[in-house]
Amino acid sequence: MRKAWIGSACLMSCCLMASAAAPKKPLTVPMIDSKGGDVGNIELTEKGNVVTLSVMLHGLPAGQHGIHVHAGGACTAPDFTDAGGHLNPDSKKHGYSNPMGHHAGDFPTSITVMDDGHGSVKLTSKDITLKPNMPNSVYGKAIVVHETVDDQMTDPAGASGKRIACGVVPAAAM
Numbered sequence: 001m002r003k004a005w006i007g008s009a010c011l012m013s014c015c016l017m018a019s020a021a022a023p024k025k026p027l028t029v030p031m032i033d034s035k036g037g038d039v040g041n042i043e044l045t046e047k048g049n050v051v052t053l054s055v056m057l058h059g060l061p062a063g064q065h066g067i068h069v070h071a072g073g074a075c076t077a078p079d080f081t082d083a084g085g086h087l088n089p090d091s092k093k094h095g096y097s098n099p100m101g102h103h104a105g106d107f108p109t110s111i112t113v114m115d116d117g118h119g120s121v122k123l124t125s126k127d128i129t130l131k132p133n134m135p136n137s138v139y140g141k142a143i144v145v146h147e148t149v150d151d152q153m154t155d156p157a158g159a160s161g162k163r164i165a166c167g168v169v170p171a172a173a174m
Helices: 002-019
Strands: 027-033 038-047 050-057 063-065 067-070 111-113 119-125 142-146 163-168
Touching: 027 142, 038 163, 050 111, 111 119
Parallel strands: none
Antiparallel strands: 027 038, 027 163, 038 050, 050 119, 063 111, 067 142, 142 163
């Protein structure tokens, strides 16, 4: 009887952990510019403890642009200020070059947009998750593209300038 009870408890525990796991198919985040127009999308996946963002953008100015996960859950054009500051549940400073650590919503590289307005990049992070109800979960959070490159040091946003594109990660399906 005791073995059966322990087996049932283990099975229930595994089922609960599986239900809290990240989704198996990519989450797609549509991105808009400051006029509300479509500028591409970002697909998010999680494998193990690594989240991958596959960023595919168009219609943006050529050059390097900082990209971050923000703590807010809205993207109201034209300035996207309702996206809030960077996702930062551990109260760290900005940037991978900062000796005080980096925000969970920071990435070590920026996205490069070519002269034709198209840019793509794969970004990975162990600091964010697609698991719901975690302090570093990206569900319901905004992803913002800035007008210039992220310097990886200057608080609060790497001196990356205005917000030029934004999208909200859909809320977690429960």
